[in-house]
Amino acid sequence: MVKVGVLGLQGAVREHVRAVEASGAEAYVIKWPEELKEMDGLIIPGGESTTMRKLIDKYHFMPELKQFATEGKPIFGTCAGLILLAKEVVGYEEPHIGVMDVRVERNSFGRQRESFEADLDINGVAEDFSAVFIRAPHIVEAGENVEVLAKHNGRIVAAREGQFLGCSFHPELTEDHRLTQFFVKMVAETKEKTTV
Numbered sequence: 001m002v003k004v005g006v007l008g009l010q011g012a013v014r015e016h017v018r019a020v021e022a023s024g025a026e027a028y029v030i031k032w033p034e035e036l037k038e039m040d041g042l043i044i045p046g047g048e049s050t051t052m053r054k055l056i057d058k059y060h061f062m063p064e065l066k067q068f069a070t071e072g073k074p075i076f077g078t079c080a081g082l083i084l085l086a087k088e089v090v091g092y093e094e095p096h097i098g099v100m101d102v103r104v105e106r107n108s109f110g111r112q113r114e115s116f117e118a119d120l121d122i123n124g125v126a127e128d129f130s131a132v133f134i135r136a137p138h139i140v141e142a143g144e145n146v147e148v149l150a151k152h153n154g155r156i157v158a159a160r161e162g163q164f165l166g167c168s169f170h171p172e173l174t175e176d177h178r179l180t181q182f183f184v185k186m187v188a189e190t191k192e193k194t195t196v
Contacts (some may be wrong), residue, residue, distance in 0.1 A: 002187045005030040005039035009055040011047030011080065015172035019180040026188065033064035042068060043186030045136070046079030046170050049106065053096050060096065069099040069152050074163040074190050076183040082166035083137050090140060097166030099137070100164040102156075107135050120169075122150040122158055126178045131157070132170035163190060 001024070006016040007027035007084035007116040020043070030036060034179040042065075044052075056062055061092040069075060077100070086104040121127050131152070139156035142148055150158035150167070157168040158179075165186065171179040 001026050002031040002040040002184065002191055003028060003038060004041045004043060004184065004187060005036060006043045006045060007052075007061075007081075009047075009059070009061075010052050011045035012170060012172050013045055015170075016043050016045050016078075016180075018157045019172045019177050020184065023184040025184045033059065033061050036064045036068050037066075039073070040191045041074040041183065042074070043183070044075065044077045044081030044084055045172070046081060049080040049083040049096070052080055056084075056096075065097050066099070069097065069163075072163055072190065072194070074165065074183065074186045075099070076165040076180075076186075078172065079134065079136060079165055079170055082139075082168060085164055085166050086139075087143075088141075100159075100161050101146055102139045102159060102161070102164055102166065103141040104137045105140050106137045118152050120150045120152060120157065122179060123147070125149065125182045126176070129171075129176060129178065130174055131167075131171070132173045133157075133169050136168040139166070 004020045004025045005028045008031045017027040019192045085100040086102050088103040090105040120129045120131045122129050146159050146161040148159050
């Protein structure tokens with residue numbers, strides 16, 4: 001069974017844990033950088049990206065997060081997690097973790113009160129995925145090796161680049177675990193390759 005960590009600094013941590021367990025993997029809340037070493041994959045949940053970055057710096061997570069990515073282990077960023085993974089964030093000089101070849105714009109669907117749900121066709125995952133958008137970012141540009149998985153009103157809202165998966169919405173806030181299952185499968189396949 002694969003071990004999937006959920007970065008436990010902020011955001012819908014418990015809901016992601018539930019989704020990972022429902023997808024047939026072991027879930028762990030990651031509170032300290034050294035706990036990452038034991039994980040096969042990592043989910044960076046939604047929340048507030050600026051606050052999350054402050055907590056990442058405060059608890060010295062950045063070197064371990066970058067190391068985790070360098071080792072080829074899968075990372076799934078949802079909402080704020082996508083912003084943290086992006087190589088470029090509109091309006092910011094420096095990225096955060098900066099490992100996924102996408103350019104992301106924050107709050108591009110409006111403020112909290114403009115939250116909404118939309119049915120998405122997610123390539124290879126689901127044709128009728130009900131996605132919850134809360135102060136969601138979107139991918140403005142995707143690099144040539146990035147596979148666009150879903151769009152909403154012409155904007156890219158889910159993408160994959162190798163071991164990295166990112167989405168603008170909150171898959172953990174519904175009972176539909178197909179996107180989490182897709183990530184768990186990515187983790188299992190990566191683990192299989194590296195242990196052969």
